[in-house]
Amino acid sequence: MPDLLADLAAIVGAGHVLTLPQDTAPYTLDYRRRYQGQPLAVVLPGSTAEVAALLRLCQHQQVAVVPQGGNTSTCGAATPDNTGRQLVIAMQRINRLRAIDTANNSITVEAGMTLAVLQQLAVEAGRLFPLSLASEGSCQIGGNLSTNAGGLAVLRYGTMRELTLGLEVVLPDGRVLHQLSGLRKDTSGLDVKQLFIGAEGQLGLITAATLKLFPLPGAHATAWLGVDSSQAAINLLSALRQAFGDRLTTFEIMSQPCQQLLEKYHPGQLPFIQPWAVLAELSDSGDSHHLQQLLVDWLATQNLPDGVLAHSEADRQQLWQLREAMSETQKRDGPSIKHDIGLPSSAIPAFLEQCATALSRAFPTVRIIAFGHAGDGNLHYNISYTRPDNAHLFEDEDSVNAIVYDLVYRHQGTLAAEHGIGQLKGHWLQRYQDPTALQLMRGIKQLLDPLGLMNPGKWLSPP
Ligand SMILES: Cc1cc2nc3c(=O)[nH]c(=O)nc-3n(C[C@H](O)[C@H](O)[C@H](O)COP(=O)(O)OP(=O)(O)OC[C@H]3O[C@@H](n4cnc5c(N)ncnc54)[C@H](O)[C@@H]3O)c2cc1C
Known part of the structure; x- marks a missing residue:
């Protein structure tokens, strides 16, 4: 063990190998406090080359590895077990902007960058990176890729899989897959980068990604609407899509018990309580006033029981805060079994x-x-x-x-x-998974990680 710690320190520097309980604590408990592990150590590499050297060493010494990003997983995906034999590799130091290509609408960043920083870099370049989650201040691009994260704008822009153009990945044996391409079309064989998206760190460690950017929308029209039933909500979704096409960016629903919880913990902020509430948002690159008028005129034809429209950015933020308060409000109200x-x-x-x-x-x-x-x-x-x-x-x-x-x-x-x-x-x-799909997944795991060292104890490990 001392030899291994010395070897790790030789790769990342002694200051980046954490072994004291007070130093490793933030990396060993999951966000929901449901899983608590005890690691061999936590290492903080600073480059792809260091990650490659770490994985080579771990392969050679048969040490299990748990990749960790922002540790916001709600299913214990990034928590080590409690054997004291798993090495957590935390990615926050590998967080640089590598390139931005506004003409190609693409950006290349390292995996330890937080989502909020990436969004801000895009805005500074006059572009949008549309992935948006309540955990965006902490979660990292590598974690977003490894969980195929979605969020509030998937309806229009897709999940992380659809937002990805290229990846750089260190394989369990230390080889590096260099596929940081900004191409939107490439028919040269299988698209192997897809294997690592949604793999929850069980096939390799993602160190960088080239991602899609979009024009920054200048106009928003946001409405909080009441409907009588979930069927009426889905009918409204269909009608909005038909009327506004791709401009429909978000369509969120909240049942009446959700609205009652919001009212309990944020009294007086809800516009009304209805059997179901819908938060719908249109966006485009034109003028907000025009877009809002289009929505108002359309809603006037729909005969909905209730509705309010955001007339300013402050109104819009207020409606969004209500929606985003939902998870935290429910947490305050006590535990629940989540799906x-x-x-x-x-x-x-x-x-x-x-x-x-x-x-x-x-x-x-x-x-x-x-x-x-x-x-x-x-x-x-x-x-x-x-x-x-x-x-x-x-x-x-x-x-x-x-x-x-x-x-x-x-x-x-x-x-x-x-x-x-x-x-x-x-x-x-x-x-529940299709048995053939499971067999294929296990075959890929066996090919890339025959020793089973990448994030063991999660769903790709042998039962
Ligand atoms: C308040 C809150 C709101 C949330 N809202 C959403 C939401 O709207 N949509 C959504 O999709 N999720 C949501 N999540 C879940 C979570 O934020 C996402 O799953 C996020 O993508 C995880 O990123 P992370 O960096 O925290 O990853 P972690 O939790 O650190 O890790 C997640 C998984 O990815 C692996 N991993 C991390 N980094 C790498 C890497 N560089 N290479 C390989 N594997 C890696 C880990 O081993 C683990 O298996 C929410 C969580 C919270 C707490």
């Missing part, structure tokens, strides 16, 4: 109705908090019990999950639309 499911948008109403019926039959005090990015079919579907039963909530977690996931898959959905699999959902993935 980040994905469904075809058209299946959302039937799923919601059937799942509520099945859950209330099995658990009479159930409370369902459903909200999310309905525009791309991604819902946060969080379950708690009314007090005092909530103290026993997690005793029923497996039964609750089985009801939710059975119905999700019956509607051709997914159990992980956003937050990944990590340690939390590995056994559920084995149950």
